[in-house]
Amino acid sequence: GENVEQHPSTLSVQEGDSAVIKCTYSDSASNYFPWYKQELGKGPQLIIDIRSNVGEKKDQRIAVTLNKTAKHFSLHITETQPEDSAVYFCAASKSSASKIIFGSGTRLSIRP
Amino acid sequence: ETGVTQTPRHLVMGMTNKKSLKCEQHLGHNAMYWYKQSAKKPLELMFVYNFKEQTENNSVPSRFSPECPNSSHLFLHLHTLQPEDSALYLCASSQEASGTFYGYTFGSGTRLTVV
Numbered sequence: 001g002e003n004v005e006q007h008p009s010t011l012s013v014q015e016g017d018s019a020v021i022k023c024t025y026s027d028s029a030s031n032y033f034p035w036y037k038q039e040l041g042k043g044p045q046l047i048i049d050i051r052s053n054v055g056e057k058k059d060q061r062i063a064v065t066l067n068k069t070a071k072h073f074s075l076h077i078t079e080t081q082p083e084d085s086a087v088y089f090c091a092a093s094k095s096s097a098s099k100i101i102f103g104s105g106t107r108l109s110i111r112p
Numbered sequence: 113e114t115g116v117t118q119t120p121r122h123l124v125m126g127m128t129n130k131k132s133l134k135c136e137q138h139l140g141h142n143a144m145y146w147y148k149q150s151a152k153k154p155l156e157l158m159f160v161y162n163f164k165e166q167t168e169n170n171s172v173p174s175r176f177s178p179e180c181p182n183s184s185h186l187f188l189h190l191h192t193l194q195p196e197d198s199a200l201y202l203c204a205s206s207q208e209a210s211g212t213f214y215g216y217t218f219g220s221g222t223r224l225t226v227v
Contacts, residue, residue, distance in 0.1 A: 034215045036216075041220070043116075043202050043218030046217070047213055089155070094213075102154050102155045
């Protein structure tokens with residue numbers, strides 16, 4: 001079955017700097033890669049996703065990249081702000097399966 | 113509010129109690145899920161329902177019993193729980209149309225403590 005590995009488990013960056021979180025997946029048939037942000041006391045919220053027919057997607061300060069050959073995908077947050085502090089989860093799925101496999105999460109802290 | 117509502121937000125129960133968690137979605141989604149989130153562990157899928165039919169049970173102990181009376185409501189009935197069952201229980205829903213999956217919408221979860 002699918003396995004998703006996520007690194008690092010914790011990340012601390014200075015406010016205004018960039019943060020990068022990396023994930024790898026094992027099932028080459030996976031073709032949908034969402035990223036979720038979980039703030040304290042809340043459920044995970046979808047922040048951006050990418051499908052396997054594109055290599056990069058951007059939404060304001062957030063971007064995701066996908067390397068299908070290497071089975072890597074990454075989340076990039078630029079100009080980090082205090083409200084970016086949260087736990088971030090990557091995930092992978094096959095479109096027809098409607099079941100997502102999650103990474104173990106990255107706790108991102110933004111230092112003022 | 114995400115469109116997926118879970119109640120109660122917090123629950124403390126003894127090991128001999130019976131309680132139920134409720135999830136409701138008003139997004140018109142056709143699939144609903146229960147996840148368990150424990151400290152320092154990945155999200156664990158427990159149950160999947162598609163169009164009210166259970167399609168997956170991830171080796172969950174029988175002290176957890178799901179119920180999906182319609183595509184908008186999902187319950188998790190709890191009985192004779194153990195302290196290690198203390199966790200955040202998350203409900204999610206999703207829409208799958210024409211073989212394309214659009215990802216999950218999660219509720220805020222129920223924080224369960226078993227004493």
